[in-house]
Amino acid sequence: MLKEVLKGSLAALLFSSMSYADDPKEITHSPWKDSFNVYSYLKSPTGECLTHWESSSCGSNAYSVTQFSKRDGFNGFGFRLSWTDVKIDIDHNGTKETVSKYSGNLGTYTAKHYPTAIEHNNNVYFVHSGPVIVEGLGQYGSTSGGGKSISSFKRSDGKTNALGIYVSKINPASNRVTKPTLVHMLYKDDPHQNAVLNVDAQGYIYIVIAGSAANSGSFIFRSKYPNNIDDFVDVSPATFDYSRTYPFQSNNGKPLYRGITYPKLFWVPDGYFRVIYTMHCKNRTYNTDPCKGKARNALVTAELHPNGTHPIQVKNVKVLANYRGNYVVGNAKGNDIVLAFNIYLNEDVHGGSIDDRTNLYYMHSSDGGVSWQNAKNQNITLPIQSEADYEPIVARKYFREGEPVTRKIFMKDINFTGSGANKKPMILYVGVTHNGTSIDASLTAHHYLAKSFYDGYSWSQEKISNDVDHSYSSGTLILSEPSKNTYDVYFPQTPDDEAHGHLKNLRKSFNNALAGGAIAVIPTKGSDVYQGEEQARRLTEALMHPRPLLESTNPYFKNLCEFNYIRSIHNASAHSKFVAIAAGGNPYQYSDHNPLVLVNRNKTVTSALPLNITSVDSNNMTNLTRYTSCKTLK
Secondary structure (H helix, E strand, O other): OHHHHOOHHHHHHHHOOOOHHHOOOOOOOOOOOOOOOOOOOEEOOOOOEOOOOHHHOOOOOOOEEEOOOEOOOOOOOEEEEHHHOEEEOOOOOOOOEEEOOOEEEOOOOOOOOEOOEEEEOOEEEEEEEEOOEOEOOOOEOEOOOOOEOOEOOOOOOOOOEOOEEEEEEEEOOOOEEEOOEEEEEOOEOOHHHOEEEEEOOOOOEEEEEOOEOOOEOOEEEEEOOOOOOOOEEEOOOOOEEOOOOOOOOOOOOOOOEEOOEEEEEEEEOOOEEEEEEEEEOOEOOOOEOOOOOOEOEEEEEEEEEOEOEOOOEEEEEEEEEOOEOOOEEEEEEOOEEEEEEEEEOOHHHHOOOOOOEEEEEEEEEOOOOOOOEOOOOOEOOOOEOOHHHHHHHEEEOOOOOOOOOOOEEEEEEEEEEOOHHHOEEEEEEEEEEOOOOOOOOOOOOEEEEEEEEEOOOOEEEEEEEOOOOOOOOOOEEEEEEHHHOEEEEEEEEOOOOOOOOOOOOOOOOOOOOOOOEEEEEEEEEOOOOOOOHHHOEEOOOOOOOOOHHHOOOOOHHHHOOEEEEEEEOEOOOOOOOEEEEEEEEOOOOOOOOOOEEEEEOOOOOOEEOOOOOOOOOOOOEEEOEEOOOOOOOO
C-alpha cells in the first residue's frame, strides 16, 4: 500500500497542511507537493488524504477518489488546447469555427511518450488517460475549486475534467481485458502528464507519470506483485536537482528541480531502466533557467535502478543535447536504442517559435544508452550545444541559420532492423509546407506523411501519403518483414486530394483542419519511392465530408468522430494478435465518450475497450467490445 512506502520526509511533506495561498514558488523536490499534481479528493486505499491542499476538505468531505481502485469502463481524455485558437470556416457555410492547435481524444497522447503499451508473458499491459468518476458524487472530477485548466473542452456545467492515469491488461487469446486500475489523478487537465510503462526482469510493472513543463515533478509507481496490476507502491524518487549537472548553470546555491517530461522508458539487460526524456529549462514565472538561454528544453538520459519498494535510484544523469530544443521519438530492443528528433527555434533568443520544428536528426546506442553514435557509428561529442554539434547526426536538413523555416517536421515514430553497428532505422514524420499560420491548423497547408530510412550507407526521405491533414495526426511503424525492412504504417487518414504537393481542391478534400482521421494502413519498404494513395487500406468507416455541398444533411460537427495517436505495442511478437491502440473521439467539441480501439496484426479493427463494464470474471476480466464504428461506441 502507498501508506507503507510514504515514510520520513516524504510522508511529512505529503500530509503537511498547505493552503492555496501557499502555493510553492518553484517546483519542489517532492512531486506530491508540486502545484496541481494531486487531485483534491485523492485518497490512499486505506482512506488517507493524499492532497497537500488544506482547503480541499478532503478528510471531512463525502467525496473521494481512491487510488489504485478498479473503474467500470474505458473512456479516453477529451482535450483542446485553450490558448491557440484560430478561426476557420471548415464547412464553408459562411461562419468561421474555432479550431485549436490540437484537440480530440488524447488518451494515448503523445507520440513522444513511449511505450504506452507493452506485450509481456502473452498479455498486453497498457496505460491511458481519461476522466475519473468521483465517489460520492457520481460525476467526473473537474479542475474547478482551485485546479489548473488549459483545456477549452468544457462540459455542459462549464467545467473541465481532471486527468486520471489508468493501467490495464489485455489477454489477446481470450479477447478479454481487466477493469482499468486508477494509478493517479491530478488536479489539472493537461495530458502532457500522460504515462509510460515497462516491465523489469522479475515481471514488476513500472509506470512513469510525466511531469509538466518546468512546473511539476514526475511520479513512478511499481506494481506490488509481478505480472499484476491490482495494487501499486509509490517508488517516486526525489525530483532531480540540475544545479550541479554539466553543462547547466548553478542557481546561486539553490536547487533547480525539474521533472521528467516526454519520457521514453526501456529495460536494458544490465538490470535497470534507461529513461530518455525532455527537461524543460525556463520557469518563466520564477525566472530560473539552467540552460542559460541556449535552449527551451534539453534532451537528458538517466538510469533508473529498481530498489524494491523504496524510491527508485536515479544514476548517471547525462545531458545529450542543450541547444534550442527537440521533440524526440525512441525505440529499443535489448541494449539497442534509437532516437530521432527535430529541432525548433527558441523564441526567446532566436525569434522563432516552438511550432517552427524542422530538420531530422538520429543517434543510437548499442550498450543500453551508456554511449551514443551517429548512423555511421561514429561517437558523438555530448552534450550537443551548437548548430555545428548537430552536423554529425543529421538525417535531413531543411533549415539553415538566417533562413526562414519553409518545411516543418513533426515526429511520429521510429523503428529499426539489425543490431549493434548494423542498425537500419526508419523514422516516421509529418511534413508541412505551404502554410502561413504558426499552429498548422489549416485547410490549405500541404501536410504529408513521410519516412526517413538509413540503408547502412546513406539516408533517404520519401513520401508515404498525402492523406493527412494536420501536423498532430500521429501514426506508427509496425515491422512486418524484418529481412526486407518492410513496415506496415498505421495512420489517421484524411483523403486530401493533393498530388505532387499542389494545393488541394477543397470540394474534394476531406481536410477539416483538425487532427485525426480514419485508421488506415499502408505498406512501405526501406527506401522505396512514393507508391500512391491507392496502396492505403482504410480499416474503419469512411469519414463524413465537412463541406455541406458534398454531404448529407447530418450535422457535421455533432457527429464528428475521428481516430488519432495510434500507438504501437512494444515488444509485440510477429505472431501477436494486436499491434497498436488508437484513440477516437470528436476533435471539434467536448464529448462524454472517447473510445479506445485495438488494431490487429491482420490489418483490421475488430475490438474496442468497453466504455461500460457491468460484470467481470474471477480474474477481474471482461470481454472486449466488438468494434462497429467510432460514433456508435457509447
